[in-house]
Amino acid sequence: xxxxxxxxxxxxxxxxxxxxxxxxxxxxxxxxxxxxxxxxxxxxxxxxxxxxxxxxxxxxxxxxxxxxxxxxxxxxxxxxxxxxxxxxxxxxxxxxxxxxxxxxxxxxxxxxxxxxxxxxxxxxxxxxxxxxxxxxxxxxxxxxxxxxxxxxxxxxxxxxxxxxxxxxxxxxxxxxxxxxxxxxxxxxxxxxxxxxxxxxxxxxxxxxxxxxxxxxxxxxxxxxxxxxxxxxxxxxxxxxxxxxxxxxxxxxxxxxxxxxxxxxxxxxxxxxxxxxxxxxxxxxxxxxxxxxxxxxxxxxxxxxxxxxxxxxxxxxxxxxxxxxxxxxxxxxxxxxxxxxxxxxxxxxxxxxxxxxxxxxxxxxxxxxxxxxxxxxxxxxxxxxxxxxxxxxxxxxx
Amino acid sequence: xxxxxxxxxxxxxxxxxxxxxxxxxxxxxxxxxxxxxxxxxxxxxxxxxxxxxxxxxxxxxxxxxxxxxxxxxxxxxxxxxxx
Numbered sequence: 383x384x385x386x387x388x389x390x391x392x393x394x395x396x397x398x399x400x401x402x403x404x405x406x407x408x409x410x411x412x413x414x415x416x417x418x419x420x421x422x423x424x425x426x427x428x429x430x431x432x433x434x435x436x437x438x439x440x441x442x443x444x445x446x447x448x449x450x451x452x453x454x455x456x457x458x459x460x461x462x463x464x465x466x467x468x469x470x471x472x473x474x475x476x477x478x479x480x481x482x483x484x485x486x487x488x489x490x491x492x493x494x495x496x497x498x499x500x501x502x503x504x505x506x507x508x509x510x511x512x513x514x515x516x517x518x519x520x521x522x523x524x525x526x527x528x529x530x531x532x533x534x535x536x537x538x539x540x541x542x543x544x545x546x547x548x549x550x551x552x553x554x555x556x557x558x559x560x561x562x563x564x565x566x567x568x569x570x571x572x573x574x575x576x577x578x579x580x581x582x583x584x585x586x587x588x589x590x591x592x593x594x595x596x597x598x599x600x601x602x603x604x605x606x607x608x609x610x611x612x613x614x615x616x617x618x619x620x621x622x623x624x625x626x627x628x629x630x631x632x633x634x635x636x637x638x639x640x641x642x643x644x645x646x647x648x649x650x651x652x653x654x655x656x657x658x659x660x661x662x663x664x665x666x667x668x669x670x671x672x673x674x675x676x677x678x679x680x681x682x683x684x685x686x687x688x689x690x691x692x693x694x695x696x697x698x699x700x701x702x703x704x705x706x707x708x709x710x711x712x713x714x715x716x717x718x719x720x721x722x723x724x725x726x727x728x729x730x731x732x733x734x735x736x737x738x739x740x741x742x743x744x745x746x747x748x749x750x751x752x753x754x755x756x757x758x759x760x761x762x763x764x765x766x767x768x769x770x771x772x773x774x775x776x777x778x779x
Numbered sequence: 780x781x782x783x784x785x786x787x788x789x790x791x792x793x794x795x796x797x798x799x800x801x802x803x804x805x806x807x808x809x810x811x812x813x814x815x816x817x818x819x820x821x822x823x824x825x826x827x828x829x830x831x832x833x834x835x836x837x838x839x840x841x842x843x844x845x846x847x848x849x850x851x852x853x854x855x856x857x858x859x860x861x862x
Contacts, residue, residue: 512837517822533837538826548835745819 405721407736410728417441418630418756423733429761431751432735436708437599437680438756439630439673445666452665460658464491464647468658476668480635483675484606484621488643491635491664493656495595495624496522498634501652502591502622503562504529512559514548514588516540516574518567518743523593527562539567539743542578549586556586563590565597565608569743569750571709573597573608580614591620599628599674600708605681625663629670633659684708684755687762691753694766698773710751711737712769714776720747722775730768781858786832787851793831794847797824806848834858 400407414422418438419430439445452472462468473491480489492498503526507513511532515523518539527534537544549556561583563574576592583590594607602610605628609618619640625633636643647653659667673680685708692706703711714720717738724736727749735750742748751765791804797814798804810816816824825836828850834857844850 527838534839535835535837536822544826547830551833551835740818745817 400721403721405725407721407724410733419754419758419761421733423728426731428728428731428733429757429764430733431753431757431765432733433754434596434627434752435630435754435756436596436628436684436752437630437670437674438754439628439670441756442630442670442673444673445630445669448669449662449666452661456661458662459660462658463654463656464658465654470658470661470664472661472664472668473658476664476671477635479668479671480637483604483671484637485615486621486637486639487641488639489635489637490643490646490653491633491659492653493634493659494632495622495626495634497652497656498624498636499523499593499595499622500526500529501650502620502636502646503527503560504652505646505650506530506591506620507532507560510558512552512555513562514545514559515562516564516567518569519562519564520568520593520595521741523562523564532560540572540575542575542582545579546582549582549588552586556588559586559588561588561590563592565592565594565601566707566709567743568596568709569737569741569748570703570711571596571707572704573601573707576608576614577612580609580612580617584617589619590617591622592618593622595622595624595627596709598623599681600684603678605674605678625667625670628674629667631663631667631670633663633667680755684753687755687757688753690762691751691765695769698770700769700773700776708753710753712749712751714747714749717747719776720749723772724749726772726775727768730771732765732768781855783851783855786854786858787847789831790828790847790851790854793828794824796827804847806846806851808847809845810847810850811845828854832858 410423412421412423418435418440421428421430456470460468460470477489477491492501499522507530509531512535513527513532514535514537515527516539517536535548537548552559561579563579566573580590592609597607599605601608604610609615609621620636620638622636623634625631688708689706691710692702695710695712696702701713714723720736727734737748737750739745794804797816797820829836832854836857840853844853
């Protein structure tokens with residue numbers, strides 16, 4: 383007899399095999415959070431090197447005070463969507479502050495980063511439009527594209543010539559095509575070839591959306607992301623980002639120079655039909671944004687730490703992502719090696735992200751470290767020593 | 780409009796490098812099961828076919844493509860309509 387759960391059989395088998403191997407990698411519990419970079423995991427004090435907490439603001443005292451004050455003054459939740467009772471003055475102030483930061487006319491705050499990209503793509507593009515996306519884009523981008531009903535055309539990761547070929551083939555349709563790329567790609571930590579892509583966008587009259595989820599607060603003189611770093615903000619039609627990485631909270635946003643962005647509020651089901659962010663989240667995010675703008679030394683520290691880890695692991699002959707970045711990915715030859723290295727690190731008090739196919743760009747397996755400005759020299763040393771002690775795992779046949 | 784037979788012949792040429800030695804390509808050849816293509820290989824095959832026909836193939840049509848014939852019919856539609 384058929385069961386509705388039959389489709390999950392393969393997942394159940396894979397999960398069982400992982401449990402049997404003694405590596406329960408998808409059920410890690412942070413039993414006690416000590417700081418932005420440390421927690422108790424399996425009863426052990428563990429350095430967190432896989433949290434996307436780039437500026438280390440989750441325990442910033444100013445952010446915590448702002449969140450606490452908001453809870454006392456405005457309650458624990460909004461209990462409604464932005465369109466109904468869920469727009470508090472803080473939501474609008476955050477939108478104004480984001481607009482001011484990016485120098486754009488419009489900004490919309492969504493409830494999560496995932497919802498922001500899904501809401502923007504699924505609403506902005508529709509049947510008859512074309513989305514051109516980089517093959518390495520995040521799953522949320524693929525999901526948003528699918529929901530849009532637009533024709534989805536993929537180009538090879540950072541293959542600018544492939545993108546141009548696809549724009550040329552579109553002919554007149556290129557003027558309602560939306561190119562979608564990421565500032566920093568989440569798996570390997572490399573950047574979009576944004577200067578060239580923006581130049582193609584201008585040449586063919588298309589639109590450009592940059593997801594700066596991993597580059598907000600990380601790239602650019604003022605921390606606005608890759609578009610700022612390479613000087614193409616004028617050519618960037620939409621910037622989407624998240625509060626759950628460098629800003630240490632949860633939520634997402636889109637900013638745009640197009641005043642029509644405001645119309646998305648009335649058309650996006652992801653904006654209309656989900657509860658808005660709680661007042662404490664909005665309050666800590668506003669404070670974190672202020673810190674991002676006023677403390678550039680956090681960005682410098684983050685990059686110092688990122689370079690240090692990248693160079694140390696490279697010197698140990700680990701195969702890494704193509705360029706130094708706060709995402710340092712170690713590419714491994716097999717799933718077994720990856721699991722063994724991941725478990726070895728955790729046993730040595732270091733947590734990193736385990737990424738297995740199909741979540742990886744090229745079907746390989748990798749360990750993804752994300753570095754924080756809050757990592758101390760001692761913690762970085764501990765992470766490096768843990769990797770060094772496990773070098774043999776990856777050299778095994 | 781390109782004739783179906785011509786599209787099919789051109790498609791066979793693009794697919795052949797992905798087929799194992801001795802596999803005879805036919806209209807009912809299943810692209811995933813008979814050619815044993817994983818998602819990376821499918822992506823590469825799509826790129827090869829795109830370049831061969833100088834068209835872009837939207838991802839949206841791929842769920843409707845199972846056999847060589849399905850692919851050829853979609854290509855006929857695309858070459859007629861433009862990407």
